[in-house]
Amino acid sequence: MKKDLRPSGPTVNLSATLVDCVAHYARTGLEGAANTQRAYRTDLRHFQAYCFEQGLDDLPTLPITLAAYAAPLADTCKWATLTRKLAAISKLHQVRGFNSPATDKQVRIVLEGIKRTKGIRQKQAPAFTLHRMKTLLRGMETDSLAGLRNKALLLLGFTGAFRRSELVALNVEDLSFTEEGLIVSMGRSKTNPYGDHEEKAIYYSPEVALCPIRTLQAWVGRLNTASVGRNPLFVRVRKGDQLTADRLTGKTVNDLVKRYMGPSYSAHSLRASFVTIAKLAGADDSEVMRQTKHKTTLMIQKYTRLENIRQHNAAMNLGL
Numbered sequence: 001m002k003k004d005l006r007p008s009g010p011t012v013n014l015s016a017t018l019v020d021c022v023a024h025y026a027r028t029g030l031e032g033a034a035n036t037q038r039a040y041r042t043d044l045r046h047f048q049a050y051c052f053e054q055g056l057d058d059l060p061t062l063p064i065t066l067a068a069y070a071a072p073l074a075d076t077c078k079w080a081t082l083t084r085k086l087a088a089i090s091k092l093h094q095v096r097g098f099n100s101p102a103t104d105k106q107v108r109i110v111l112e113g114i115k116r117t118k119g120i121r122q123k124q125a126p127a128f129t130l131h132r133m134k135t136l137l138r139g140m141e142t143d144s145l146a147g148l149r150n151k152a153l154l155l156l157g158f159t160g161a162f163r164r165s166e167l168v169a170l171n172v173e174d175l176s177f178t179e180e181g182l183i184v185s186m187g188r189s190k191t192n193p194y195g196d197h198e199e200k201a202i203y204y205s206p207e208v209a210l211c212p213i214r215t216l217q218a219w220v221g222r223l224n225t226a227s228v229g230r231n232p233l234f235v236r237v238r239k240g241d242q243l244t245a246d247r248l249t250g251k252t253v254n255d256l257v258k259r260y261m262g263p264s265y266s267a268h269s270l271r272a273s274f275v276t277i278a279k280l281a282g283a284d285d286s287e288v289m290r291q292t293k294h295k296t297t298l299m300i301q302k303y304t305r306l307e308n309i310r311q312h313n314a315a316m317n318l319g320l
């Protein structure tokens with residue numbers, strides 16, 4: 001997504017260094033987070049290939065071209081995937097200084113038709129029960145480095161309501177153990193793109209097998225951390241139970257959750273389960289948001305998995 005984003009308008013005598021500086025920050029502001037950029041690049045390659053095959057211009061894109069691209073995708077893509085692809089195209093136009101075709105009335109009408117025909121329901125990662133989580137943790141082996149790491153990761157991911165990207169970005173230096181508990185300092189994240197100071201609190205469990213802090217302390221004690229620099233908290237373990245300095249990937253976290261919890265679950269289930277279990281335990285939205293770092297209660301409602309309509313239904317309390 002390259003474009004000359006130098007200041008336009010009245011002529012201003014700026015040095016080449018200042019002009020480049022302005023262009024750099026303007027581009028960064030438009031392009032967004034690194035993870036978003038990666039997803040957009042894949043989507044744009046797909047769109048550009050479509051335009052090439054059809055003999056159409058991809059930039060700037062005519063509204064009719066975008067509508068023709070979106071319509072057949074409705075049969076193969078979920079609504080969330082389709083809207084992300086269109087967002088990538090819209091972002092490219094913004095970066096290049098063109099008006100986005102996605103705002104055209106013709107395109108909006110087509111999208112409205114897709115929503116009404118196909119629906120917009122998004123598949124959500126299921127939440128597990130507290131009983132299921134406790135049973136799993138009590139049965140996990142921690143004699144091996146891999147087993148200890150996996151238990152520490154699952155416990156921290158659940159009790160801290162972490163995203164997988166946040167988990168793999170953590171460093172040993174981000175953990176501050178005290179008698180009262182553990183404070184985890186966080187850097188940039190999906191809800192904190194500007195790197196504002198954020199912390200999460202983790203507490204001791206009276207049962208050692210379920211305690212995230214004791215498990216993390218045991219794991220950190222086994223890591224070969226350097227005296228200086230940033231030391232990844234969760235690293236890869238090679239065959240033969242050999243530690244490496246390689247930071248885990250988000251995919252590995254997702255695979256671990258599926259391995260232990262079952263194929264229907266995902267890394268996001270750790271976060272969704274925290275919200276659901278906390279709400280069932282009587283936590284209010286503000287308490288939950290203090291850990292998840294969500295900005296609105298609407299997202300808490302979206303994350304809460306209470307699919308059992310017989311168990312969680314106000315109709316039980318009508319007094320009839």
